[in-house]
Amino acid sequence: MKKIKDPFFYFINLKNKISMFRKKFLDLFRSISINECLPIISLILAASVCYSTLFLCAEVNHVNDESFGHVTILDEYPLLNALRDAQTKGAIMGIQGSEHENYTTLTPIQAKENVEKAKQVFEKAGLFPSVFISPYDESGIPGIPSVRQAIESANIPTQLPALENAGDLTYINEYTRNWRTMNSSSDPRFQAASEMIRAEKPETILLHASDWNIYTKKFLDNYLLSTEERNITIRMDDIELNTPKEVINNISQMTKYKSVGRIILAVSPIGIWTYGDPTVKGIKVNNLLAFCYWFFILTALLPLSFYIIWKSLSEWKLKNIKNNYLTPNNKDIDYPDLVSIIVPAYNEEKSIGKCLESMLAQDYLGKTEIIAVNDGSSDLTSEIISKYAVKFIDLKVNLGKANALNIAIEESKGDILIFTDSDSYMDKSAVSSLVKCFNENLDVQIVAGNVFINNDQEKKPPLIKYFQMIEYVIEQEVLRYLQGLKGHVLVCPGPLTAFRKSVFDKIQYSDETIIEDFDITVKALKNSMKIIRDPEAKVYTNVPETITDWYKQRRRWGYGNLQVWRLHKHWSIRDPWMVLNYLGYINGIVSIMLFISLPYLLLQYNNLQWIFLRGLPFTIVPLLIFALLISPFLIEDKKLLLFLIPYLLIYPTMRSVIHSYFYICYISGRGLNVQWGSKNIHLK
Numbered sequence: 001m002k003k004i005k006d007p008f009f010y011f012i013n014l015k016n017k018i019s020m021f022r023k024k025f026l027d028l029f030r031s032i033s034i035n036e037c038l039p040i041i042s043l044i045l046a047a048s049v050c051y052s053t054l055f056l057c058a059e060v061n062h063v064n065d066e067s068f069g070h071v072t073i074l075d076e077y078p079l080l081n082a083l084r085d086a087q088t089k090g091a092i093m094g095i096q097g098s099e100h101e102n103y104t105t106l107t108p109i110q111a112k113e114n115v116e117k118a119k120q121v122f123e124k125a126g127l128f129p130s131v132f133i134s135p136y137d138e139s140g141i142p143g144i145p146s147v148r149q150a151i152e153s154a155n156i157p158t159q160l161p162a163l164e165n166a167g168d169l170t171y172i173n174e175y176t177r178n179w180r181t182m183n184s185s186s187d188p189r190f191q192a193a194s195e196m197i198r199a200e201k202p203e204t205i206l207l208h209a210s211d212w213n214i215y216t217k218k219f220l221d222n223y224l225l226s227t228e229e230r231n232i233t234i235r236m237d238d239i240e241l242n243t244p245k246e247v248i249n250n251i252s253q254m255t256k257y258k259s260v261g262r263i264i265l266a267v268s269p270i271g272i273w274t275y276g277d278p279t280v281k282g283i284k285v286n287n288l289l290a291f292c293y294w295f296f297i298l299t300a301l302l303p304l305s306f307y308i309i310w311k312s313l314s315e316w317k318l319k320n321i322k323n324n325y326l327t328p329n330n331k332d333i334d335y336p337d338l339v340s341i342i343v344p345a346y347n348e349e350k351s352i353g354k355c356l357e358s359m360l361a362q363d364y365l366g367k368t369e370i371i372a373v374n375d376g377s378s379d380l381t382s383e384i385i386s387k388y389a390v391k392f393i394d395l396k397v398n399l400g401k402a403n404a405l406n407i408a409i410e411e412s413k414g415d416i417l418i419f420t421d422s423d424s425y426m427d428k429s430a431v432s433s434l435v436k437c438f439n440e441n442l443d444v445q446i447v448a449g450n451v452f453i454n455n456d457q458e459k460k461p462p463l464i465k466y467f468q469m470i471e472y473v474i475e476q477e478v479l480r481y482l483q484g485l486k487g488h489v490l491v492c493p494g495p496l497t498a499f500r501k502s503v504f505d506k507i508q509y510s511d512e513t514i515i516e517d518f519d520i521t522v523k524a525l526k527n528s529m530k531i532i533r534d535p536e537a538k539v540y541t542n543v544p545e546t547i548t549d550w551y552k553q554r555r556r557w558g559y560g561n562l563q564v565w566r567l568h569k570h571w572s573i574r575d576p577w578m579v580l581n582y583l584g585y586i587n588g589i590v591s592i593m594l595f596i597s598l599p600y601l602l603l604q605y606n607n608l609q610w611i612f613l614r615g616l617p618f619t620i621v622p623l624l625i626f627a628l629l630i631s632p633f634l635i636e637d638k639k640l641l642l643f644l645i646p647y648l649l650i651y652p653t654m655r656s657v658i659h660s661y662f663y664i665c666y667i668s669g670r671g672l673n674v675q676w677g678s679k680n681i682h683l684k
Contacts, residue, residue, distance in 0.1 A: 003332045026213050038313050046305035057617045073269045086252035094133040096266040101258045108150035115154045121269040133155045133266035138172050173202035179211040204233040212247045224257040231261030239267045278604040285604045292594045296325035299587050307478050308629050334367030334439045340414030344373045344404040345422035349380040356388045358425035364432045375404040398678040402509035402516040417499045422496040424541035433537040434498040445529040449496025449537040466643040467651045468543045477633045487530035490577045492521045496539035515560030522568045558662040585663035588656040
């Protein structure tokens with residue numbers, strides 16, 4: 001007899017197989033280059049985030065429809081007034097269910113409840129229902145006896161008595177079914193229906209509200225005016241919340257004909273408001289709004305999701321490799337012969353002192369020289385610098401930052417040159433970290449520092465400063481991180497960047513643009529130099545605290561980016577990060593145009609309140625997704641989380657507006673005036 005193995009054995013075996021599969025998967029994952037598959041995986045996951053966003057919006061709107069979307073004829077004043085007027089003129093009001101239900105699928109109890117609910121709405125509206133007209137049934141009489149009895153128990157008859165010398169409602173003729181597509185009285189359907197109605201001489205003519213148009217009216221007018229029949233019943237079904245008042249007004253006027261005995265209007269008084277489908281210049285507004293939303297998804301949510309997922313996956317992979325395959329880093333620093341720290345200054349009397357003190361307080365144990373360049377300042381900058389034990393280059397004329405830096409480079413003796421701005425101060429370990437980074441990456445020529453905003457003022461920072469703090473975190477921790485994965489940091493920040501001295505044998509700073517740090521970075525990349533980011537080399541910089549100063553700074557940055565693009569265009573169009581940077585300007589213009597057109601498009605609908613309610617999820621859900629994606633990067637400074645939603649609502653729009661303006665000035669050749677040092681220059 002075969003021995004049965006212990007079930008526990010199978011469990012252990014399965015666990016071992018899963019563990020082996022996991023190990024093989026991780027080994028395969030670690031063997032793949034970071035820049036090979038992670039972007040593709042990240043893009044797929046980002047697309048999933050966007051799909052989930054659209055799904056959530058649809059689900060929220062479904063809840064909206066169920067909770068708030070049930071409206072009645074009481075909410076549609078034009079239709080309600082038309083029905084009241086028709087009743088005054090003698091039209092008979094019929095209940096066609098509460099929401100146009102199919103009564104062949106309802107139990108007697110459900111049927112009675114729906115009719116009573118509809119009856120309550122009729123009574124509130126000042127309408128007096130006299131008959132029940134069953135939807136989806138040409139006779140209008142419920143086919144199930146128990147359902148018919150339940151409805152009649154609610155004191156609503158299911159059939160009206162026949163008129164004198166006329167048939168009853170069981171003999172129904174409909175001639176205009178699907179005439180909503182009728183566009184000419186020469187249509188064969190029009191001619192055939194005209195011949196048929198004269199031959200049949202119907203006692204009751206059935207119409208549907210959705211088929212009513214000028215040709216339906218003409219057809220009915222022609223017959224009612226010419227026939228010798230009397231006491232004809234005209235019944236119009238499927239009158240719902242979106243039925244135009246003109247339809248009711250037109251049909252109620254049919255009582256003017258001697259051939260008409262009564263008019264019955266079958267109304268479904270409750271429904272979910274549908275926002276219609278208006279057009280602008282022949283284009284459906286629904287399609288235009290869908291384009292706006294997809295543009296937002298593809299140009300905002302998809303890129304951000306992609307970047308953050310890519311960053312998270314690559315960070316996890318690097319951490320996994322480090323934990324499993326690398327030995328602990330040696331913290332000892334191989335000191336170069338000399339490190340030169342260079343700071344240019346122009347009219348920085350308020351901040352230059354703190355900047356120099358941070359240089360002198362570095363914990364780096366190797367040899368350093370600090371070179372401060374006064375670029376022709378007209379304030380007390382020169383006097384303040386002279387008080388510190390640093391190498392002082394005092395330029396009597398303002399030559400511009402690029403030229404000041406080049407002069408300092410010529411005077412420097414270090415193997416590594418570290419540059420900072422005079423409105424910034426370095427963390428005490430910044431120099432040590434940068435040198436260590438060079439030692440661990442011998443193939444790297446340039447290392448970008450990690451820039452934070454100086455927030456040690458005693459007064460409460462303005463809102464614009466908090467916005468910039470969030471912006472800097474996203475820029476540093478996401479975009480610059482990803483660029484550094486492949487040694488392709490796009491902008492070496494002025495507040496803190498380190499170069500090997502040999503770099504300046506090939507390139508130098510230039511005043512051809514007003515953003516010399518971006519320009520020299522592109523030159524380095526064009527020369528195939530590797531540029532990475534050191535997250536541990538920290539510097540704190542001052543930023544504008546008023547909208548005016550912020551605009552002046554962004555005017556220089558924004559237009560300077562376009563200058564660099566034009567100067568290095570042949571290289572830039574082949575670099576993905578440069579192309580994305582340039583497309584941001586075009587995206588800004590399109591975004592602003594769509595944003596401006598949005599109110600006009602929304603006003604095309606006849607129920608703006610309901611459109612707002614339906615559109616709200618498409619604003620709130622993506623906003624929450626954005627916040628969820630960004631918030632992990634703000635954990636270290638939790639107060640920034642309080643400003644995240646205002647940031648998302650306001651700041652991107654501000655940037656889009658000014659970037660659009662800069663781009664228009666650029667492509668039109670109009671240019672901009674920029675204050676650069678002591679000079680007011682006009683940029684083309």
